Amino acid sequence: MESMPRQRRQKEQTATRRATINDVAQLAGVSKGAASRALSPDGGRIGRETIARVRAAAEELGYVPNIRARSLSAARAYAIGWVMRRDPDVLTEDPFFPSFLAGVEAAISVRNYTLVLSIVTDELEEPTYRRLASEGRVDGFLLSDVRTRESRFALLADLQVPAVALGAPGPSCPIPAVGIDDRKGAELATEHLLASGRQRIAHVTGAPGYIHTHNRQLGWRAALRKAGKSYCAEGIADFTPEGGAKATRALLDSPEPPDAIFYDNDLMAIAGMAAAMSRGLRVPRDLAVVGFDNIPMAAHVAPPLSSVATDTRDWGKLAALTLLDAIDGRGTQGQVMLQSGLVVRRSSHAVPKHANGQGGVSNQ
Numbered sequence: 001m002e003s004m005p006r007q008r009r010q011k012e013q014t015a016t017r018r019a020t021i022n023d024v025a026q027l028a029g030v031s032k033g034a035a036s037r038a039l040s041p042d043g044g045r046i047g048r049e050t051i052a053r054v055r056a057a058a059e060e061l062g063y064v065p066n067i068r069a070r071s072l073s074a075a076r077a078y079a080i081g082w083v084m085r086r087d088p089d090v091l092t093e094d095p096f097f098p099s100f101l102a103g104v105e106a107a108i109s110v111r112n113y114t115l116v117l118s119i120v121t122d123e124l125e126e127p128t129y130r131r132l133a134s135e136g137r138v139d140g141f142l143l144s145d146v147r148t149r150e151s152r153f154a155l156l157a158d159l160q161v162p163a164v165a166l167g168a169p170g171p172s173c174p175i176p177a178v179g180i181d182d183r184k185g186a187e188l189a190t191e192h193l194l195a196s197g198r199q200r201i202a203h204v205t206g207a208p209g210y211i212h213t214h215n216r217q218l219g220w221r222a223a224l225r226k227a228g229k230s231y232c233a234e235g236i237a238d239f240t241p242e243g244g245a246k247a248t249r250a251l252l253d254s255p256e257p258p259d260a261i262f263y264d265n266d267l268m269a270i271a272g273m274a275a276a277m278s279r280g281l282r283v284p285r286d287l288a289v290v291g292f293d294n295i296p297m298a299a300h301v302a303p304p305l306s307s308v309a310t311d312t313r314d315w316g317k318l319a320a321l322t323l324l325d326a327i328d329g330r331g332t333q334g335q336v337m338l339q340s341g342l343v344v345r346r347s348s349h350a351v352p353k354h355a356n357g358q359g360g361v362s363n364q
Contacts, residue, residue, distance in 0.1 A: 019061040028057040080108060080323055081116045081138035085125045085145065093241065094267055095295040096312055103316025104142070111324055113139075126155060133159040139327045142166060142319060143175070146211045162326035164319055167211045168337060176326060177335040178319040182212045185308035185340030186219025186262065189290040192306070192342055193260040194227050196350035198288050202233040202258035204247045204268055216264050216292065233258055237268055244268025245275040252276065259287060260348070266291035266298050266307055273301070273347065288348040304345035310338060 025035035030050060037046055038054035057063075082104075104115060116138050120128050129152070132138045140162035143152060146169045153174050156163045165177040193201045203220045206213040217234075224232060233254060235247030244263060248271070251258055263269035269291030276287050283289055283303055291298060294309035315338055322336070 019058075019063040021063070023061055024054060024058045024063050027061060028054045030054060076327075077136055077139050078112055079114045079116050079138045080104075080140050080142060080320065080327075081118070081129075081132045082142045082144065083118045083120060083125060083128050083132070085120055085122060087240075088119055089240075094239070094265070095297065096265070096293050099312040100316040103313035103318075104320040106313070107317045107320035108324065113324065126152075129155055129159065133161045140164070140323045142323060146173075146177075147209050148211060148214050149209070150211075162323065164323040164326060166315075166319055168215055168335060169211050171335075173335065174333075176322055176333060178315065178322050178338075179212075179335065180310045180315060180338045181340050182215035183219035183222070185292060185310070185342075186216040187223045188340065188342045189262045189292070189306075189308050190220050190223035191227075192344065193262065193288055193290060193348060194223065194229070196260075196284075196288060196348060198260035199229075200231045200233070200256065200258045201229070201260045201262060202231075202235065202251050204235040204237050204244055204251070204261055204263045204272060206237065206239040206264035206268075208236060213264060220262055231256070231258075235261075237264070239265050239268065241267050241271035245271040248272035248275045252279065252281075261287065261289055263289070263291045266293045266295045266305060269305055269307070269347075270297070270301050273303075273305070283347055284349050285351050290342075290348050294343050298343075299345065303347045306345045306348040307343055309341050309343045314338070 021035055021039075022032055024039070025032045028035060028038075028050075030038070030053070034046060034050060035054050035057075038051045039058060101115075101117075108115060116132065118128050118132070129141070132141075138161070141156065141164075143156070143163050144166045146165050146167040150169065156175065163175050165173055165175055165179070167177060167179040168182060169177055190201055201220075201224065203217065205217055221232065233251055233256070235251050237243035237247040244265075244267065247268070248261065251261065252275075261269075261272060263272060269289050273283050273287075273289050276283060276289075281287050289305065291305050291307040293312070294307040298305040298307045318336065318338070
């Protein structure tokens with residue numbers, strides 16, 4: 001009977017100051033250590049009833065954990081790092097990144113982690129990894145834009161920091177990987193263009209040297225090979241609209257221009273359509289187009305863009321959760337690949353054959 005007045009007095013006292021872990025423990029009727037463990041992300045392996053009681057007490061008192069103190073006691077930064085060797089203009093133009101970041105934040109925020117994002121030049125990439133690790137600023141890294149010749153695996157092994165690769169680096173990858181099946185997505189896109197009657201299907205690539213660029217190239221080539229097609233024109237670009245438009249113009253100027261183009265991302269595909277239409281070509285009648293990523297804008301351009309769809313937000317969330325598990329010592333090696341699907345819109349619709357029976361793609 002005396003506990004209620006005591007609890008009331010405690011709440012009145014903490015109302016005039018910031019609640020502490022001691023206040024939470026006292027209100028929940030547990031030790032300070034038990035309260036701290038109950039408020040940890042994994043519940044500290046104590047009973048569910050105790051966890052519920054402690055967390056209810058924390059909510060009642062408006063208790064906010066002191067992340068700095070928790071970091072010092074646990075020898076953790078409660079932060080993950082993402083070092084991106086990218087042109088900042090690419091990041092501001094491409095809707096892929098905000099969606100992916102939203103997924104990462106959704107996963108880490110509930111575990112009281114933050115993201116340390118560094119956008120660097122080539123020469124600052126390795127020093128940035130070393131600085132963030134040596135200063136204890138982060139507990140692990142998301143490794144994006146994995147390359148065909150990847151030196152960062154050895155760097156991370158030297159730093160002894162957990163990491164998760166974003167992509168499909170292959171079976172020799174020494175760290176966990178979460179990615180999308182780029183090769184399968186490219187195959188789907190190319191097979192769709194073949195099924196729509198296109199004969200000369202070109203490919204505009206992203207920046208060379210990246211695993212996802214390489215895998216999409218392999219998927220495009222595999223689909224053509226299975227269909228017995230020898231036409232294999234390719235434009236090298238860099239994932240930017242300017243690069244996509246330039247590569248498109250070069251392909252259209254070639255002695256044997258394509259009647260369809262598969263692009264490694266939607267921004268290049270949209271710019272490529274504009275470049276083609278500026279020359280009087282009609283999409284899809286003269287040129288069919290398929291992109292990759294299915295960004296929201298793809299459905300609203302004219303004509304609406306067919307695209308390989310991936311759940312970018314879910315990818316970011318799963319990658320972050322995999323990294324948090326690795327930081328907690330629960331990570332496993334191996335790769336998790338998210339499936340790709342094709343969203344067909346008007347930019348790649350089939351067109352009727354010419355009424356004079358000559359075959360090929362018509363210009364009706």
